[in-house]
Every structure is written in structure tokens, then in C-alpha cells.
Amino acid sequence: MVGITSYGAYIPLHRLDRSEFFRAWGGIFGMSIPGEKAVANFDEDGVTMAVESAIDCMNGTDPKKVDGLFFATTTSPYKDRLCSSMMVVILDMRRDVRTMDVTGSLRAGSTAIVSALDAIKAGAAKSVMVTAADTIMAAPAGDFEQAYGDGGAAVLLGSDGVIASVEGSHSISDEFAGMWRTSEDTFIRSWEDRMVLDRGYSSIMPEVISGLMKKYGLATKDFTKMVCDSPLDVRRHARLARELGFDESQVQDPLFLTVGNTGCALAMMMLVAALEEAKAGDKILFASYGNGADAFVLEVTPEIEKTRDRRGIKNHLASKKPLNNYETYLRWRRLVTVERARRPELGPTTIAGLWRDRRLILGLWGKKCKVCGTPQIIQGASMGMGTPTRVCVNCQAKDQFEDYRFSDKKAKVFTFTQDNLADTVDPPAVITMVDFEEGGRAIFDMTDRDPSEVYVEMPVEMTFRKLYYDAPRGIHNYFWKTRPVRC
Amino acid sequence: MPVGIKDKVCIVGMGCTKFGENWDKSDSDMIVDAAYEAYEDAGIEPKDVQAAWLGTCWGMTATMLSVALKMQYKPVTRVENACATGAEALRNACYAVTSGAYDIALALGYEKLKDQGISGLGGTAITTGVASSMTAPGAFAMLATKYFARYGLSPNEGKRMIAQIPVKTHHNGALNPKAHYQREITIEQVLNAPIIAWPLGILDSCGVSDGAAAAIVVRAEDAKKFRPDPVYIKALQICVGPAEGQMSQVFDYTHVEETYRAGQAAYAEAGIKNPRKEISMAEVHDCFSITEAVIMEDLQFSPRGRVKEDIEAGTFRLDGELPVQPDGGLKCFGHPIGASGLRMMYEMYLQLQGKAGPRQIKNPQLGLTHNLGGFPYLNVVSCFIAGL
Numbered sequence: 020m021v022g023i024t025s026y027g028a029y030i031p032l033h034r035l036d037r038s039e040f041f042r043a044w045g046g047i048f049g050m051s052i053p054g055e056k057a058v059a060n061f062d063e064d065g066v067t068m069a070v071e072s073a074i075d076c077m078n079g080t081d082p083k084k085v086d087g088l089f090f091a092t093t094t095s096p097y098k099d100r101l102c103s104s105m106m107v108v109i110l111d112m113r114r115d116v117r118t119m120d121v122t123g124s125l126r127a128g129s130t131a132i133v134s135a136l137d138a139i140k141a142g143a144a145k146s147v148m149v150t151a152a153d154t155i156m157a158a159p160a161g162d163f164e165q166a167y168g169d170g171g172a173a174v175l176l177g178s179d180g181v182i183a184s185v186e187g188s189h190s191i192s193d194e195f196a197g198m199w200r201t202s203e204d205t206f207i208r209s210w211e212d213r214m215v216l217d218r219g220y221s222s223i224m225p226e227v228i229s230g231l232m233k234k235y236g237l238a239t240k241d242f243t244k245m246v247c248d249s250p251l252d253v254r255r256h257a258r259l260a261r262e263l264g265f266d267e268s269q270v271q272d273p274l275f276l277t278v279g280n281t282g283c284a285l286a287m288m289m290l291v292a293a294l295e296e297a298k299a300g301d302k303i304l305f306a307s308y309g310n311g312a313d314a315f316v317l318e319v320t321p322e323i324e325k326t327r328d329r330r331g332i333k334n335h336l337a338s339k340k341p342l343n344n345y346e347t348y349l350r351w352r353r354l355v356t357v358e359r360a361r362r363p364e365l366g367p368t369t370i371a372g373l374w375r376d377r378r379l380i381l382g383l384w385g386k387k388c389k390v391c392g393t394p395q396i397i398q399g400a401s402m403g404m405g406t407p408t409r410v411c412v413n414c415q416a417k418d419q420f421e422d423y424r425f426s427d428k429k430a431k432v433f434t435f436t437q438d439n440l441a442d443t444v445d446p447p448a449v450i451t452m453v454d455f456e457e458g459g460r461a462i463f464d465m466t467d468r469d470p471s472e473v474y475v476e477m478p479v480e481m482t483f484r485k486l487y488y489d490a491p492r493g494i495h496n497y498f499w500k501t502r503p504v505r506c
Numbered sequence: 507m508p509v510g511i512k513d514k515v516c517i518v519g520m521g522c523t524k525f526g527e528n529w530d531k532s533d534s535d536m537i538v539d540a541a542y543e544a545y546e547d548a549g550i551e552p553k554d555v556q557a558a559w560l561g562t563c564w565g566m567t568a569t570m571l572s573v574a575l576k577m578q579y580k581p582v583t584r585v586e587n588a589c590a591t592g593a594e595a596l597r598n599a600c601y602a603v604t605s606g607a608y609d610i611a612l613a614l615g616y617e618k619l620k621d622q623g624i625s626g627l628g629g630t631a632i633t634t635g636v637a638s639s640m641t642a643p644g645a646f647a648m649l650a651t652k653y654f655a656r657y658g659l660s661p662n663e664g665k666r667m668i669a670q671i672p673v674k675t676h677h678n679g680a681l682n683p684k685a686h687y688q689r690e691i692t693i694e695q696v697l698n699a700p701i702i703a704w705p706l707g708i709l710d711s712c713g714v715s716d717g718a719a720a721a722i723v724v725r726a727e728d729a730k731k732f733r734p735d736p737v738y739i740k741a742l743q744i745c746v747g748p749a750e751g752q753m754s755q756v757f758d759y760t761h762v763e764e765t766y767r768a769g770q771a772a773y774a775e776a777g778i779k780n781p782r783k784e785i786s787m788a789e790v791h792d793c794f795s796i797t798e799a800v801i802m803e804d805l806q807f808s809p810r811g812r813v814k815e816d817i818e819a820g821t822f823r824l825d826g827e828l829p830v831q832p833d834g835g836l837k838c839f840g841h842p843i844g845a846s847g848l849r850m851m852y853e854m855y856l857q858l859q860g861k862a863g864p865r866q867i868k869n870p871q872l873g874l875t876h877n878l879g880g881f882p883y884l885n886v887v888s889c890f891i892a893g894l
Contacts, residue, residue, distance in 0.1 A: 361624045362641070365633065372634040380636050395753045398636050404749065404884070406634075412753045434655070434759050436647035437704040440625060441639040447704070450640040452648060452883070454755050462752065464638045475655045486635055496635030 021139050022184035022317065024146065025175040025326060027075025028291040029068050030278055030335035031059045032467045032505070033342040037165050043345040044160040052165045054276030058342050059154050059169035061351040061444040062466055062484040065092040066102050066497065068152035068171035068284075070109055070483045075330050076148065076173035082110050085175070086144035087117035089135055091127035091151035091283050095120060096485075096495045098202060105497075106150070108381040109483060111424070117144060125248070125309030127151065127283040128172075133313055135176045136185055146177035153282030158206040159354055166251040167207075168279020172287035172332075182323045183294060183303065186316040189231035193223050193311040198251075212252070220250040220308050224259050227312035228304065235316055239264045243301035243319075244293045248286035248308060249273035277336055283309065292332040297323055330506055338506035340469070350444060360442035368489040368496060376406050383426035383481060383499045385459060390416040394423045394459035398498075423459075425481065426499055430455045432477040437470045449473055451501050467502040480504050510775040515600045516729035516736035517721050517892070519548025522852040525717035525839040526686035533565060533618040534574040536718035540845075541575055541614055544720040548732050555722070556608040558582045561595030561615035562844035564628060571614060586844075588879025589791060590744060591615060592719065593847030593888035597742045599723050609724060615849075616718035617842030626714065627843060643711055643794065645881040647703035650796040652759040654705070657811050665705050667814045668795035669696035672709050672837050674823050675792060679834025681824075681864045686715045687838040696795075710795040715840025719848035721855075735859045740872065740891040741775035743768045751883025760811075762882050765804035768889035769876075773806075776872070776891045781806045782828060785891070786870035787857060789850035791878040792835045801876060802830070805889075824865060832857060832865050843879075847888060850875035854892050 034055040041051035059068065069090055088110070090103040103118035117138065121131040128151035135147035152171030157163030197215030199208055209215060224247060232238060239245075245265045249256035253275040260270045271289045274281070281288055286307035293303055299321040306314035342348060349355045378384040385396025386407075391414040397404055410417050430453040441448035449465040451473070465473065466484055479501040486496045521543025523536045531539075545552060557580060560571040568582035587594035592615030599613035622628045626641060654664035673693050679685040691709060699707035722732075729736035745768035751757035769781070778784045788805070792798035799817065802808045807828055808816045816822065822830035831837065833853035836846060854873030856862045872893040879886040 362626065363622070363624055363628045363630045365635075366630045367632055368635045369632050372632070376634050376636075380634060393754065397749060397753055398638070404637075404752075408753075412748060412750050413756075433755075434648040434652035436640075436644045436651060436706075437701075438639070438641055438644035438647070439700075439704075440641040440643055440702050443639050448639045448644070450638055450644045450648065452752075452759065458755065460753055460755050460757075462638050462640065464640075475651065486639075489635065494635070498636040 020181050020184045021136060021178050022176065022181040023174045024177045024180045024182060025076050025078060025080060026173065026291045026294050026331065027072050027078065027329050028170070028172040028288055028331045028335060029071035029075060029152070030170045030332065031057045031063055031068070032338065032340050033058045033060060034339050035342040035345070035348055039345040040165045052162065056165065056168035056279030057170055058348055058351065060466055062486065062500065063169070064096055064154055064485055065094045065152045066096060066105065067483050067485055068169065069150040069173070070106060072152060072171035072173035073106060073110060073148055073150040076150070076175055077110060078329060080175065082112045085112050085116065085146045085148050087135065087138065087147035088112060089119045089121055089131035089147065089149045091121045091131045091149065092153055093122055093125065093127060093283050094154050095122055105381060108377055111382055117147065125283050126307040126311070126313055128287045129307035129313035132174065132176065133188060133190060139176060139178060145179070146175060148173060148175050151284040151287050153284050155282045156206050156352065159349070163207055163209070163251055166280050168281050170278050170281040170288055171284045172291045174287060174290070180322055181320055182326055183297070183317040183319045186318050187231065187235045188313065188315045189227055189234055190313045191223065191227050191230065191311045195219055196310060216250060216252060216255050221255055221259065223312050224306060224308055225263060227314045228263055228306055231314040231316065237316065241302055242269060242304045243297070244271050245269050245304045246271040246286065246289045246293045247306040248289065249275060249280065250308070251280055288332060294323065295331050295333050299323060334506045360440070362440070362442040365487065365489065368492050368494045370494065378422070379406060380498055382424065385423050385425050386420035387423035388414060388416060389419045389421055390414050394455065394457060396425055396459055396461050398461065425455060425459060428455045428457055430479050430501065432473065432475055432479060433460065434475060435473050451479065453479055453501055463499060463501045465502060466500040478504050511600060511604065511742050512740050512776055513738050514604045514726055515723055515739045516726050517739070517851070517855055518724050518729055518732035518736050519544045519550065519722035520720065520852045520855045521547060522684055522719040522849055523717050524684050525715045525842065525849065527620050528716040529620065531716065533570065533616055536616050536716065537571060537574040537614060540616070540718035540720040541612065544612070544722050548722040550610065550722065553578065554610050555580065555612045556610050557602055558612040558614065559595040559598040560584045561591040561613070561847070562586065562617060563588070563591050564617065565844065587744070588886040589841065589843055590847055590877040590879050590886045590888035591844040592849070593875065593877050593890060594744070596721055596848055596851060597744065599721070600739055600742055603723050603725050609728065611723050612720060613723065613848065614718065614720040615844035615847060617844045618716050619714050619842055620716050627841065641703065643703040643706055646794040646797055647706045649759060649800060649882045650705050653796060653800065656758070656760045661705055665697060667817060668710060668799055669693050670817050671792065671795040671798050672696055675831040675835045675837040678824050678832050678865055679838025682834045682838065685834040685838040686713050686840045706794055706796065712793050712836035713838070713840035715842050717839065717842040717845040717849060719845045719852050721848055721851060737855050737858050737892050738894065740893050741772035741889070743771040743775060743889045745771065745887045747884050749884040757883055759882060761800055761804050762878060762885065762887070764885050764887040765801055765876065765878060768887040769805040772889040772891050784872060785828065785874050786872050787829045787832055787854070787867050788874040788876065789831060789833065789835065789853055790876040792831060792837050793841060793878070797878065798830065805874070805876065824867070829867050832862065832867060847875065847877050851890065851892065858892065858894055
């Protein structure tokens, strides 16, 4: 039996009420779309949200037993650089694994799942992680801007401990591209909307789902849930279900009112939400659209009961803070140029240093002294501080270390400040010196925080974030930050 | 046990520029002004200098000094040791004449911060991009946060305690024509100033300035040939931390270990048993108000956690039991990094010679200077003592 063995998801903390777009732009589009959308913080992107999702999905799984990692996104920070290879280090997987960034389509997530399943069925891999996230941008003042949201989801696929088996699948390819971005575009482009929907989603999704049901001799009543992603016009999602003959109770919520359209991650996020509620024996129709479509028949097994402790969709949905206003959204997405802090230029990023410190930077691996047992970490090469740690800070033993991971350790704020002078997209920079509960101390920026709610002794957890983009050198600098314990 | 530097070397001449936003002065201008003032004060000619040490953090290499002064093919060394850079230049020059390698040496420190067009002290280095976005005010603000939490001070009580420090120091700066800021401030102004890094406001923070200062040093046995009132070096101590405070939970973040240890070493070198009684005056690294408060405890001027009592009693005022920052400190002089250590010694030198004018402290015997470079958890500290 081959199928899903674990799942996880991520939704950014902040939500923007759609009435804020209406407030900002008034009647340019004439109406306010209901609900709110999830907004990635300024330090989040497709990579960080896919990492969050994958960590949620791993949930105690031995990373050394996962044979591949496929990252699906249409908003990779790089055109030519494999982000999945970065994630292999973050998740502490082996070197002899398959990595692939799947991109260029809103069904990149389901395409990655198809490939992972093929590899497992062929015996080339026993277990493959597929993690997807998107932060699609639409130009300000349009409907699309309101429709898109940010988020991610991950599934672990394999043959041991299957919680939902894949009973069959059907894919079709279609040349019609109603919405697209070129390699030069920041914002999504669209053809005239009726053709986009009529010739696209509303034509292709019925075709793939009918084809799937015909192929496996199934009818709509055989499915407990229909999990299909939605186009930007969410009314077409309801129409698809209605025209195929699904009852409203079978339709998985496309998260439009709570998260927004998360691009190639949407179908997987909906699938995670469905699995959170699923019972053994449930049949799930799972389909995703984009230059064609992929559709799957899933059947839930009794193992599902072992996966109830994820943050997933339900907990992440409940854990939220309102984003104050649209202006903050513009600043976070860098849609307006704001005055720079009069601070020193950031120094040149060294690729050589990033490579040497890859375990420290990507996985937050420090050291634990084998002589005195002290866990220790130092951020790394910056003014007056070098890496790696070769001599113990406590007993000065030389080279008597084992690797020690800090990213999954709980910590408490030892002291902090709100730094108004620091050059940050979202001032003040909240700086925390934290003590890890099992030993070790370090200084990190704090994210997803309300500055007024930070206190000495506050419990925090670590989160992988993008610190900044070194534009002259084209390097996205990622590292870990603290955040209040999320959920 | 090393025998130490006590009474082996003397300062026989010093110079110090006006500190401030010296838009009309270049780095070379300030180097020339400080050096020639020191030459004149020592009664020597430029050619008499046999070796020089240049302290600068952001300036490059020894040629900066030799070119500005057109030194005639002399040994010049640029030194850098964070905020103790100026002190380090003096320390090296002292060791050089003490060893007998040279008879007359010049120590000069400068920084030209205001050409950078930014807030703060500046500095850019190759990076892996993972350092936190924290600024220097942020690092010292965390010292205040923790100090207040540990000693049960509410944010308002804590802010009021430290706000008295810049008020005291500005009083002194107002009496000093070489200070950047020469005006009195009130405690209300300090408390109501915009916040730089909570809980520190703008008036808890020292200024950003240009400046240069210089000293001529000779062996003690030669000193009286230059002047009747040379100033004797009693201790030159540097302490550099291993980042224990940053990496280990041992550090309480309510003191600075490097200051404590540098002070201990300096007192031992100078033969001081009771610093509070024996030290007449001090110029310490008041980059922020909280820093000075904690330094008072680390240098054992005040008991741990009880500096508040001494601040409120006026102990550190110009007319107090142990005046601190008689010249106006970093608070009024700003912190042109390479110059600060020598600027502090310049004030001790003037005070010991009775030449401090309206700021003159009555009959001082020993003066202490202290620099703290880096962060409270990882830094370079210098602690020097000079006397008659």
C-alpha cells in the first residue's frame, strides 16, 4: 500500500481583513470581497513556509529515513538554485536523497506528489516529503490582490504507516494558460476572466474528475470529501461541486474566507484540513488545477488516529493576529519604497562562509561539549565573532564536541529590547537574548510578536525566516528567529 | 607575578581637539591639531618622536598618521581594539618606552564618524548574514531591561534612576569648551526623550562626534626633564571576553564581567585596596546611562545592585565624593572611537596638574579611565590608572 504517511501545514500568523483593501482603494473595483486573507510576515516566503510545513509534517519522523524532498512553489526566491537542497540540510536528511523544486504551475504540489508516488511504487524510494508553499503577488488595487493569501502544506508519502492510501490517479495536460507570470514579472497576469474560467478551471476540472471516476468505476456518492483547489473566483469552486453532483457537505472548504488562495499550496492545505477530520474508511477525491490537472482517489486507514497532534490547518487557523492596516501590508510586501534607516550598509555576504556554516545557519546546529555537557551556539561570522566553536565556552576543552540541534528546543526570554534604531522592515526590531531550557544561550531577532507583549521569562520557540536579501550579490539570507510559542 | 607598569612611564604632553560635528575638519586636520598640541605641551619638536601608535577603528593603517604629520620614516603602528582603541594606542606606546626600545613615543587616537552620513558608530564587515539586527543601543538596553527586572525596579523607577546620570554629566560638559554638547539638561528632558531602544532614550545615549587626542610618553626617570608635573601611569589593564556572556547561562546580564576583571587587575597593578576611597575621579565608558550605572558597581565604587543609592546621594557629581565624567564623558564628547581613551586620559592629566579650570576637582591623587568596546556580554575593556 502506497500513500500519505504524515501531513503538516503552515498559515502565517497575520490576517488582513479584506475591507482594508476597500478602504485603501475605494470603488476602483466597486465592491468589497468578504473575509480575510493570511499575510506572510516580511521575513517569510515560499521557502520558510514550506520549511514550517515540513517540520510540522515530520513530527518525530526520523529524517534519515526519508529518501527524497520535493519542494513545490511558483514563487521560489531563486530561478537557478535548488531550494529543496537547502531544506535537506534544514530537516537533517541524508545526502543520498532525491531533491527537486517543482515549479511553473499552480498544480506543482500535486505534480510533485505524482512523481513521489511513482518513485515509491517503482521501489526507488521508500519515503518522500512533498512540501509546498506560495506567496503569489497581484498588483495593488485589483481583485486578485484580495484573493491571494499565503500558506503552505506538506505530506510525507511512503508505504509504511499509511494514513491515506492512494487508490488511483489521473492527470491531464492542457496548454491553455489563462493566468501566468514571466520570469520578469512581479505580479500575476491574466487573460480576460470569462475565458480564463470557462476554458480553464471550469472545463479542465470536470474533465479530470470525470476521467478519474470513470477510470476507477466510482461515483460522487462514493466520496466522503471532495478536496479540489479553487480558482481566484471562488464561486467557480462551488459551481464545480454542484455540476459534478457533490452535496455541499462533501465539499472541503477552499479556505477563501480565512486564508485566501495560496497558489500551488492550496490543494494540499485543503487536503491537510480534510485529513484532520477524516476517519478510517473515508474516501477522498483530491484534485488540483494548473495547465491541466491531477486527480487522486485516497482512502483513509485506521493509522490516521496517530496523526492528530499536528499544528496543521485547524490550529494554525485559530492562531492569528489582525494585521493593522493595508499600509503595513504594502511595506511588508515591499510594494512601497520606504525611507531607509541611516545605518551602516550591510556587509558583503560571503558564500564561502554560508557554505562552511550551512548546518549552523540552516539547521541551527550548535555543539554540546562531551567533557562538561554544555550546549553552546554562536551565531557566526560577523564583526568580532567567528565560527565554528572549537573550544568549549565552559571548560575550554578543544574539539570535544558532538553536534547539538537548537531549532527544536524550547527557550525563554532572558532579556530583550525594542530597538528603534535597527534597520528593519517592521520597526521596532524586538531583540531577544534567550536561554534554551536544556542549556545554551543566544541572541535572535523576534518575529510574529507584539512588542508590547514581550517580557523577561516569556516562553519562545524557534522559527526559520528570511533575514534579508543582499541585492548586490543576489543572496537571500535565511536564519532562525524566536517567536512567541505559536499554538 | 608580573611586576607591572606602575610608575615606570609618564605622560609629559597631551593634546585634544574640540570634539563634535567637525564638518570643517578632516581626519588629517584633527590628527595634526592633537599631535601639535601635545608636542607643544611636552616642549618637544616633531622630530623628537621616535615611534608612534595610531588608534583608529575605521581608519586604515599607520600611514594615516605618518602622512598627516609627515613623520620622517619613523616606526608607526595602527592599533584597533574596539572602543578601547585609543587606550590601546597609549598602552602600546607606554610599553615601548618602558622596554627601552624608544625614549619618546607618541600615542594618538582619532575617529571621523561624521563623514559616514549615518546614525551611530558605523562599521561594516563581511558577513554570513545571520547576526541579529540589534544595534549597540539595543545591546545596552537589554542590560537595563535585565537590571530593572533583577533588582525589582519598575520601568519608570529604572528609567528615573539612570536618567540622573546624563543630567549629572551634562553639568560637567557645560563647563568644558572642548565638549560636543556644552549645555545642562533636566531629568524631565531625559525621561521624555524619544526612545532609541527601550528603555533607553536619546538622552540616555552618548553623542556621535569627530575628535582626536594625543599623548607623549617617556620613561619615568626622564620625565622631569620635560616638565615638573608629569603624570605617572599606575596601571594599564585590558580584558577581553570569550563570549561567555553570549553563549552561557552563567552570565547575569546585570554586570559586565570584563569591566570587573579589568578593574581588579588595575587595582592590583596600582596597589589599590579600596577603590572607592583611593580613586579620586574617573572617566568611564558612559556610552549609555545604564552602562555607567553598572560600571560603578563593576569597578566596586558602589555595592552590587545599590548604585541607585550613590546616584541619588550625588556621589559621582563634580562636587561629590568620587566625581565621574568630570569632563562631560562620552555623553557630552560623543565617541569618536579611536580618540575616546586618550580624551579620557587628557582630562585626568589636566585634573592631576590642576589645569581643569571650572571643572577642577580638589587635590586629586589618582584618576581612572575605562573603555568598554562591544556588548555587555562580549567586549573589550581597558582600565587605566594615572596619578601624581
